[in-house]
Amino acid sequence: MAFLMKSLNNISRCQAAYRNLRVESDGLCPCHHAFVLAVGRDPGRSQEELARELCLNKSTVARALNHLEENGFVTRRPHKDDKRRLSVYPTERLISVLPEIREVAKDWNDSITEGISQSELDIFRSVLERMEQKARETVERQEAAK
Amino acid sequence: MAFLMKSLNNISRCQAAYRNLRVESDGLCPCHHAFVLAVGRDPGRSQEELARELCLNKSTVARALNHLEENGFVTRRPHKDDKRRLSVYPTERLISVLPEIREVAKDWNDSITEGISQSELDIFRSVLERMEQKARETVERQEAAK
Numbered sequence: 001m002a003f004l005m006k007s008l009n010n011i012s013r014c015q016a017a018y019r020n021l022r023v024e025s026d027g028l029c030p031c032h033h034a035f036v037l038a039v040g041r042d043p044g045r046s047q048e049e050l051a052r053e054l055c056l057n058k059s060t061v062a063r064a065l066n067h068l069e070e071n072g073f074v075t076r077r078p079h080k081d082d083k084r085r086l087s088v089y090p091t092e093r094l095i096s097v098l099p100e101i102r103e104v105a106k107d108w109n110d111s112i113t114e115g116i117s118q119s120e121l122d123i124f125r126s127v128l129e130r131m132e133q134k135a136r137e138t139v140e141r142q143e144a145a146k
Numbered sequence: 147m148a149f150l151m152k153s154l155n156n157i158s159r160c161q162a163a164y165r166n167l168r169v170e171s172d173g174l175c176p177c178h179h180a181f182v183l184a185v186g187r188d189p190g191r192s193q194e195e196l197a198r199e200l201c202l203n204k205s206t207v208a209r210a211l212n213h214l215e216e217n218g219f220v221t222r223r224p225h226k227d228d229k230r231r232l233s234v235y236p237t238e239r240l241i242s243v244l245p246e247i248r249e250v251a252k253d254w255n256d257s258i259t260e261g262i263s264q265s266e267l268d269i270f271r272s273v274l275e276r277m278e279q280k281a282r283e284t285v286e287r288q289e290a291a292k
Contacts, residue, residue, distance in 0.1 A: 003271060004255055005161055007278045009180065012158045013201035014281035015151055021288040034155065055159035109150055112280040116273055124273040125149060127266050132153045134258040135160035142167040 015108055022104045027071035033101055035064050036090075039074055040098045044087045046079065055136065073097075161254055168250045173217035179247055181210050182236075185220055186244045190233045192225065201282065219243075 019030035028036070034054055039045075045053075051061040065088060068074045073094040079085040090098075113121060165176035174182070180200055185191075191199075197207040211234060214220045219240040225231040236244075259267060 003275070004259070005158075005251065006180075007274045008154055009158050009161075010201045010278050011274075011281045012151075012155050014278075014285050015155075017201060017203070017285045018281075018288055021285070021292060034152075055156045055163060057163065105151065108284065111284040112277045113150070114280060116276060120269060120273050123266060123269045127262055127270040128153045128157075129149070130262060131258045132156050132160075134260060135157045135164075138254065138257040139160050139163045139167070142164055146167060 011112065018108055019104060022107075023100060028073065028097060029067075032064055032068060032073075033105075035061075035068060036073065036094055036097065036101055037105070039068075039088055039090050040094060043089050046085045046087055047076075048085075050088060055139070068094075157258065164254055165250060168253075169246060174219065174243060175213075178210055178214060178219075179251075181207075181214060182219065182240055182243065182247055183251070185214075185234055185236050186240060189235050192231045192233055193222075194231075196234060201285070214240075 016030060019033055023030055023033075035050070038050055038053055047058060047061050047065060050056075050065075051058050054061070065074060065076065069076060072091055075089050075091055076086040077089065079087045116124075162176060165179055169176055169179075181196070184196055184199055193204060193207050193211060196202075196211075197204050200207070211220060211222065215222060218237055221235050221237055222232040223235065225233050262270075
């Protein structure tokens, strides 16, 4: 199984390289695309919810959101029912770059899945989703054991 | 296909979190495990070959190797036939941490593939390898188009 994470991480790094080559939005590092897509998909979530969705620790998420806020891509406001909780919203600037970022993501997906049959992709998806669930549980177990 | 890179990147980030929780080698950031495994697997390769294998740009690889050399994990020596080419070798320190890093990688793989049948894993592997190949070609095409 040694192939597994090597290939998976290589695809992930290739995508990062591809984004760097494709997107040229001022003040938006391609390393923040995952945040932009997550905030655009579901506005108003807390930093903690974003950290959970993206499998990142809270300080990494806070740093990325600081950068995105300074560059005018997100705003953070206290939640109406819980003032300690910060909800993250997209700005017009974020909304204006979303179509390009989604197009780059779609072109990438189309390119790397070209020639792979639908039935193979269905099995791939099913395995990948179970692996993601197991990956999240494995990290949670390891955190609890600390 | 929007699920694809989201799940794939989440598994990759979960692995990084797991490594952070598991490994405690002085001076070795879990972010450098891929380099340690690659240098340990095949000593004497050039920085350019490592960059290609790991789908990273040369400056990122040079920075990581500087850090690993300063902390005593690798040495770099001019290639005997081409003095401009630097070959990267593991030190005894790298070799001494390899078993732990390989064990953490194996535990992770075992945990995220638990309960997935061999026939599903075979298809998953076949699709993943074609995707990696396509990912590399897509980046090369995009670089050529720049």
